[in-house]
Amino acid sequence: MKKALLTASAAAFAIAASVGYASARDQVQVAGSSTVLPYAKIVAEQFGETFTNFKTPVVESGGSGAGIKEFCKGVGENTIDIANSSRPMKKDEVQSCVDAGVKDIQEVKIGYDGIVFATDVKGPDWALTPEDVYKALAAKIAVDGKLVDNPNTKWNQVNPNLPDWDIAAYIPGEKHGTREVFEEKLLIAGCKKLGGVEAGKASGLDDKAAEAACKAVRKDGKAVDIDGDYSETLARIDSNKTGVGVFGLAFYENNADKLKVATVGGITPSVETIASGEYPVSRPLFFYVKKAHLGVVPGLKEYVEFFLDDQMVGPEGPLADYGLVAAPDAERAAQRDAFGAGKTM
Amino acid sequence: MTDISLDTLPTATAPARRDIGLKKRYAAERRFRIYGVLAISVGLAFLAVMLFSIISKGHTAFWQTSITLPVTFDEKVIDPSNKRATDPKVLITANYPKLAENALIARLGIDPEDKAQVRKLKGFLSDSVRVQLRSIVQADPSVIGQTRDIILLAAANMDSAYKGQIDLSVPEARRKVSDQQVEWMNKLKAEGAMAERFNTGLFKFGASSRPETSGVGVALIGSFFMMLIVLMLALPIGVAASIYLEEFAKKNRFTDLIEVNINNLAAVPSIVFGLLGLAVFINFLGLPRSASFVGGLVLTLMTLPTIIIATRAALAAVPPSIRSAALGLGASKMQMVFQHILPLAAPGILTGTIIGLARALGETAPLLLIGMVAFVADYPKSPFDPATALPVQIYMWANEAERAFVERMSGAIIILLIFLMAMNIVAIVLRRRFERRW
Numbered sequence: 199m200k201k202a203l204l205t206a207s208a209a210a211f212a213i214a215a216s217v218g219y220a221s222a223r224d225q226v227q228v229a230g231s232s233t234v235l236p237y238a239k240i241v242a243e244q245f246g247e248t249f250t251n252f253k254t255p256v257v258e259s260g261g262s263g264a265g266i267k268e269f270c271k272g273v274g275e276n277t278i279d280i281a282n283s284s285r286p287m288k289k290d291e292v293q294s295c296v297d298a299g300v301k302d303i304q305e306v307k308i309g310y311d312g313i314v315f316a317t318d319v320k321g322p323d324w325a326l327t328p329e330d331v332y333k334a335l336a337a338k339i340a341v342d343g344k345l346v347d348n349p350n351t352k353w354n355q356v357n358p359n360l361p362d363w364d365i366a367a368y369i370p371g372e373k374h375g376t377r378e379v380f381e382e383k384l385l386i387a388g389c390k391k392l393g394g395v396e397a398g399k400a401s402g403l404d405d406k407a408a409e410a411a412c413k414a415v416r417k418d419g420k421a422v423d424i425d426g427d428y429s430e431t432l433a434r435i436d437s438n439k440t441g442v443g444v445f446g447l448a449f450y451e452n453n454a455d456k457l458k459v460a461t462v463g464g465i466t467p468s469v470e471t472i473a474s475g476e477y478p479v480s481r482p483l484f485f486y487v488k489k490a491h492l493g494v495v496p497g498l499k500e501y502v503e504f505f506l507d508d509q510m511v512g513p514e515g516p517l518a519d520y521g522l523v524a525a526p527d528a529e530r531a532a533q534r535d536a537f538g539a540g541k542t543m
Numbered sequence: 544m545t546d547i548s549l550d551t552l553p554t555a556t557a558p559a560r561r562d563i564g565l566k567k568r569y570a571a572e573r574r575f576r577i578y579g580v581l582a583i584s585v586g587l588a589f590l591a592v593m594l595f596s597i598i599s600k601g602h603t604a605f606w607q608t609s610i611t612l613p614v615t616f617d618e619k620v621i622d623p624s625n626k627r628a629t630d631p632k633v634l635i636t637a638n639y640p641k642l643a644e645n646a647l648i649a650r651l652g653i654d655p656e657d658k659a660q661v662r663k664l665k666g667f668l669s670d671s672v673r674v675q676l677r678s679i680v681q682a683d684p685s686v687i688g689q690t691r692d693i694i695l696l697a698a699a700n701m702d703s704a705y706k707g708q709i710d711l712s713v714p715e716a717r718r719k720v721s722d723q724q725v726e727w728m729n730k731l732k733a734e735g736a737m738a739e740r741f742n743t744g745l746f747k748f749g750a751s752s753r754p755e756t757s758g759v760g761v762a763l764i765g766s767f768f769m770m771l772i773v774l775m776l777a778l779p780i781g782v783a784a785s786i787y788l789e790e791f792a793k794k795n796r797f798t799d800l801i802e803v804n805i806n807n808l809a810a811v812p813s814i815v816f817g818l819l820g821l822a823v824f825i826n827f828l829g830l831p832r833s834a835s836f837v838g839g840l841v842l843t844l845m846t847l848p849t850i851i852i853a854t855r856a857a858l859a860a861v862p863p864s865i866r867s868a869a870l871g872l873g874a875s876k877m878q879m880v881f882q883h884i885l886p887l888a889a890p891g892i893l894t895g896t897i898i899g900l901a902r903a904l905g906e907t908a909p910l911l912l913i914g915m916v917a918f919v920a921d922y923p924k925s926p927f928d929p930a931t932a933l934p935v936q937i938y939m940w941a942n943e944a945e946r947a948f949v950e951r952m953s954g955a956i957i958i959l960l961i962f963l964m965a966m967n968i969v970a971i972v973l974r975r976r977f978e979r980r981w
Contacts, residue, residue: 225921225929227832229914232942239752239918246920247674250635254920256833256929259939260911268914276829278914319713427942452944455710455718516670520752 223275226255226498230265230282232427233311233376233446234483237517238282241505244516245497248504252497257282261374266486270295273490279498281486284311285378292543302489302542306502307533308511310523312447312472313379313479316457318439322361324460328478330357332388334365335421337414340389340397348416363440369415370444371425379481380444381413384462387478389413432456447472448521469513472523480523489542506534597953597960604954607742607755608702610668610731612646615690616680620645622687634684639676643668643695650736651727663723669696671756696744697737699754699947701728705737708946719946745954749920750931750939754947757940759955761919765835765930766904772839772926773846773903778896780843781850782885788851789858790880809848816845817909825913832914833929841913842903849902853895857888890977897970901963907934933959 228238238257246254258265262283269281270291287295287305295303315326333356338345353360370376389395389412398408415421424431428449435443435457442460447467450457459467463478471477485505492499509515513524524530618625621637644664645655653660672695679693680686700719703709705728715722731737748758792798820841824830830837861884869879910916916935923930931939933955940952 223831227914227929229917235918236752236944239750242918243752243920248636256914257918258833258914258916259918259942260916271826276825276831278832319717428944429942449944452719452946454716455713 224496225253226280226495226501227258227278228255228280228282228485229258229260229268229278230280230485231262231284231483232259233284234282234308234485235259236448236520237308237483237522238485240516240520241501241510244510245501245504249497249500252500255497255501266291266295269486269488270298270300272298273300273488277488279488279491279495280502283484283486284376284481286482286484287486287543300488300490304487304489304537304541305543306485306487306506306537307525307529308483308485308505308522309517309525310472310480311483311521312467312477312523313376313383313481314445314447314450314467315442315460315462316435316445316450317442317460318435319454319456319458321439321458323458324361324442325359325464326460326462327357328384328388328463329391330360330388331384332392332394332412333357335367335369335415336385336389336394336412337416338411340392340394343393343397343400345394345397345401345411348418351420361440365420366438366441367421368424368431368434368441368443369421371423374425376444376446376481379479383479385413385415446521447523451521469518469521469523473513473526482525483522487537489540502537503534506530506537597956600950601953601955601957603706603708604745604950604957605742606706606739607744608697608705608737608739609694610647610697610737611692611694612643612650612736613690614642614646614676614693614695616676616687617642617645618687621680627684634680635677637677637680639673639680640668640670642676643672651730660723663721666698666719667701667724667727669698669755670753671696694740696755699945702755703947704728705732705739706950708950745951746958749922750918750936751920752918754943754945754951757948757951759933759936759958761922762931762933762936762955764923765838765915765919765935766932768835768923768926768930769839769842769932770900770904772836773843773900774896776840776843777846777850777899781847781896782854782892784847785851785854785858786880786885789855790876790884805848805851809852812908813845813906814908814912816841817912819844820909821912831927831929833917833919834927835915835923835930835932836926837913838910838915838930838932839926841909842906845906845909846899846903849899850892850896853898854888854892857891857895858884860891861887887979890973894970894974897966897973901966901970904932904962904966905934905959907932907938910935933962 226242228242235257238255242255242257246252258278262281262285265278265281266283266287268278271277287303292303295301315324315331317324330353333339333348334350334353336348339348339350340346341349350356350365352362352364354362356365369380386409389409394412395405395408398411399405403411415423422434424434424443428443428445431443431445432449432453435441443457445457447469450459450467461467465471465477467477467479472480487498487502504510508530511517511522511524511530515524518524525533620641621627621639622633627633644661647664647668648655648661653664655661675695676693679691697705700709701724704711704720704725709718709720711718711720711725728737744756745758746763747760748756749761751757788798788801820837824837824840825832830840865883865887866879869883870876874882907916910932914929915931916938917929917931918939919929919931921928937952937955937959940948940955943952
């Protein structure tokens with residue numbers, strides 16, 4: 199019996215090995231940001247349904263950094279074609295791409311994503327400013343021109359208009375692309391307005407260190423890093439009704455019956471206020487295409503063109519329905535032209 | 544042996560009973576039993592809470608709301624300029640959602656000119672009607688011009704509302720379902736056109752961005768391929784390695800070292816095997832990303848130590864008398880192993896293999912690095928095509944924003960648990976039926 203099993207498995211293995219992996223890859227492969235993932239999924243699915251002669255692209259998640267790393271592994275069949283990213287590619291990332299032979303990269307901006315603060319739906323209305331966020335969540339804040347350990351424990355100590363709640367904020371963890379926007383548009387912006395940079399310099403820090411001190415988040419448990427996804431943040435708010443969470447606009451809009459959104463600087467986040475640039479905390483979303491794979495991997499060019507078509511990224515398209523903030527008309531047209539013309543980074 | 548009866552025993556004066564601390568010792572034993580019972584009940588309580596939360600959230604995933612509508616395959620909508628005979632693309636790109644919308648307008652008795660009302664129909668039916676109606680027309684173009692009763696999927700938000708998962712008491716603007724849609728839903732429900740049906744799609748569909756058309760189909764096939772590869776590779780390699788180590792190899796420092804390493808490997812975190820798979824199978828050997836073949840190889844590496852340890856234990860449990868008897872009757876060492884030891888050890892080996900497979904079936908971490916945590920919509924035709932696995936699908940759905948994915952995630956967990964339970968039951972049955980006690 200054992201002999202038969204051995205022979206059978208050896209035979210099956212040999213057949214399996216000979217069947218599949220002789221043919222070239224006939225499917226677009228995408229990896230990267232989990233923020234871009236839902237949009238890429240919608241496009242991939244509709245692409246597969248519309249272009250019946252191409253297979254549906256495979257979209258991996260795993261984060262912007264991980265996606266770009268895979269993307270920069272080189273050119274060839276077992277490397278990915280597109281990297282999704284919730285931030286622009288960094289200089290050293292481009293360099294590592296070039297070193298691995300990925301010389302021509304086409305950058306495509308697909309639209310904008312807003313980052314919102316939200317509390318439990320039954321709580322009071324919240325109006326935040328970047329200064330409030332800085333005063334509540336920074337490790338050290340500027341008081342009378344000096345940096346001191348953050349003494350605030352309740353939101354109404356930060357700003358009398360805020361409720362008498364213990365500070366408990368669930369913010370994106372360090373590996374998230376969202377974290378950078380959070381630091382730049384809220385902590386650093388608030389810090390600068392309150393003179394935190396000067397206070398830092400007064401206590402002997404150079405420019406860089408003063409900025410780093412601005413965005414250092416307090417570590418006493420009042421600001422909690424969430425390394426998982428927004429659904430984890432939602433679960434934290436569910437269990438702590440006086441917690442404040444940071445979400446993507448799309449996630450908030452899908453769960454508006456459970457969450458109440460806070461205004462930032464008096465502006466309510468919405469697709470309109472983000473597109474117009476009024477709402478301060480937003481960021482562009484990108485994907486990067488390997489030019490050497492265009493025309494080699496079937497469907498790659500068509501997928502990118504389909505993605506950039508107004509029926510997808512336009513303000514009436516399914517991506518906007520899901521929560522993507524469409525770029526202005528001229529910018530969308532420019533993206534299409536740049537891709538068509540083969541413009542590389 | 545003769546029985547010993549009381550009168551054959553030598554009589555002696557019984558020593559004074561030593562019951563010093565007897566009460567204390569009995570009490571200690573009683574306490575220990577209580578601790579044991581407590582430990583088990585805590586474990587059972589956690590299990591009950593977990594099962595209750597999964598089943599209470601997940602049972603609804605096996606039912607899906609759909610709407611039966613008389614759809615008219617209107618030639619004016621599908622092929623207004625009558626070109627389908629010459630241009631086959633017409634049937635692919637036709638405006639099929641319009642057919643479904645017209646059917647819904649007629650069914651609900653809305654004035655087609657009332658644009659505000661018609662706009663509210665958006666998000667009532669699933670976007671999948673396009674593909675569904677298209678495949679009907681492509682399969683049988685003669686349907687054009689006829690009217691047929693067709694079961695169409697409701698959109699995910701309507702499905703959630705129908706199942707009562709959306710809180711309708713919050714203001715209309717804060718939820719994804721409008722009051723008008725709820726009114727229509729109740730109307731169709733009362734008339735029996737809208738109903739929950741068994742969700743075959745959950746087993747049939749691949750990944751999708753729409754909750755109502757997403758299922759574990761691709762994941763099931765991917766998991767099946769991987770289990771097949773693990774079984775085909777890990778069982779023969781593991782059994783051969785164990786037989787050699789247990790029956791043939793000399794006991795020396797070198798084999799001791801191998802044994803220590805095998806035991807260590809069994810405890811290595813599974814993500815390490817993923818890293819190895821990425822470095823060796825994808826980067827060095829150039830095998831395709833996201834393929835269940837690579838996933839199977841990685842899981843094989845992960846399962847091997849478990850199988851080797853179980854097989855060695857099973858071989859060692861066969862008493863030496865069997866070996867001596869076989870050798871004494873003139874069998875060669877190989878005959879002894881394959882004709883006597885292995886059949887007797889088989890139940891133990893199979894149990895170990897099934898438990899190893901069950902562990903491999905539930906793994907996500909090593910698959911992350913080889914690109915199997917991905918959105919895959921098309922069925923894999925061979926183990927070299929991109930695929931996902933059951934636990935990966937659960938993980939992907941857990942990260943989705945839409946409410947309707949919560950029940951699907953729990954539903955997929957139920958499916959996975961059923962598979963794991965079935966495998967473990969098979970292992971127990973095999974052990975009970977074939978295990979020999981010596």
